[in-house]
Amino acid sequence: MSNIVIVESKNDVIFMKALVEELNCDIEIEPPIYIDDYESLEGLSEKKLIATLKSLEADLQKRDIEKIGIIIDLDNYSEPERLEWVNKCIQEVFESETLSSTKQSIDICGDNGTNAKLACYFTNFGGRGELETLLKAIKVRESPYADCLDSWKICIETQGKEINQKHFDKFWVSIYLRYDTCSDREQKQAGRKCSMSGLDYVMKNKKDIWDWNNPALDDLKEFFKLFC
Numbered sequence: 423m424s425n426i427v428i429v430e431s432k433n434d435v436i437f438m439k440a441l442v443e444e445l446n447c448d449i450e451i452e453p454p455i456y457i458d459d460y461e462s463l464e465g466l467s468e469k470k471l472i473a474t475l476k477s478l479e480a481d482l483q484k485r486d487i488e489k490i491g492i493i494i495d496l497d498n499y500s501e502p503e504r505l506e507w508v509n510k511c512i513q514e515v516f517e518s519e520t521l522s523s524t525k526q527s528i529d530i531c532g533d534n535g536t537n538a539k540l541a542c543y544f545t546n547f548g549g550r551g552e553l554e555t556l557l558k559a560i561k562v563r564e565s566p567y568a569d570c571l572d573s574w575k576i577c578i579e580t581q582g583k584e585i586n587q588k589h590f591d592k593f594w595v596s597i598y599l600r601y602d603t604c605s606d607r608e609q610k611q612a613g614r615k616c617s618m619s620g621l622d623y624v625m626k627n628k629k630d631i632w633d634w635n636n637p638a639l640d641d642l643k644e645f646f647k648l649f650c
Contacts, residue, residue: 425649427491428474430463433621434493434545434553440625444634445646466494468511475515482536489527489539489649495553496546497588504544512540524641527648543645547638554591554618558598562633567601568594592618599624603631 429435463470471492478490496504501524509520516530518540527541545552547559561568571594575585585593596618604616614620615627624631 424485424487425489425491426478426485426487427493428463428471428478429493430466430495431553433618436621436625437553437557438493440629441634441639441642442646444629445643463494468507471508471511472514475511479515479532482532482538483534487538489541490530491645491649492540492542493645494542494544496544496550497552498550499544500549501544505542508542516540524645539648541645541648543642545642550587551591552588554595555588556638557595557632558591559638560633560636561598561631563598563603563631565598565602568598571597598631603628 427438429438463474471494478487481487492508494504494508499507505521505523512518512521512530516532518530519528521528521540521542524541524543527539529537530540531537545556547555571590575590578585599618599620600612600616604612608615615623
């Protein structure tokens with residue numbers, strides 16, 4: 423039986439795979455979490471999510487899919503608002519009850535009568551944000567270069583300019599990767615080894631720059647336990 427997780431982007435795939443590996447290593451779960459595939463939306467829209475779900479609905483029997491997970495950014499929405507949006511997309515495709523929280527799974531039924539379980543999670547920290555917001559929260563190395571961005575942010579605000587928190591978090595993580603965690607040797611290939619575009623390298627070679635036991639990951643770990 424297959425388990426499929428739908429995510430927004432390539433970097434979401436990379437991070438979620440790294441977290442699942444950590445769960446299998448550090449948490450005693452029998453049987454271990456096993457995700458067969460990750461479907462990337464490459465940007466979030468109602469149309470894309472519905473299309474992806476329709477594709478999976480057609481494949482339910484052929485691919486012998488048992489469980490489907492949807493992981494999208496919370497951004498600046500509330501959890502009830504995000505749940506309403508996801509439920510609307512699900513019910514465009516499947517016969518199902520509605521999701522009332524990220525800690526439950528529901529039964530879905532496709533046109534061919536094939537059943538599966540479905541659950542969703544919203545990437546966030548402190549009730550807002552996206553992947554970079556979460557990464558910023560679980561950084562473990564000292565981060566003087568990235569932390570000095572707080573002073574820069576105050577400075578530009580005194581000049582009548584502003585940067586929203588989403589863009590600030592992205593900038594913070596990029597500086598953390600580029601200057602706080604990159605070795606002299608890696609600096610020579612910074613684009614590939616010290617940036618979000620090189621997150622695959624980072625997660626394979628420098629997982630210790632993140633705190634995988636941080637409580638900020640607890641809810642996401644609980645979500646993945648639904649796939650056990």
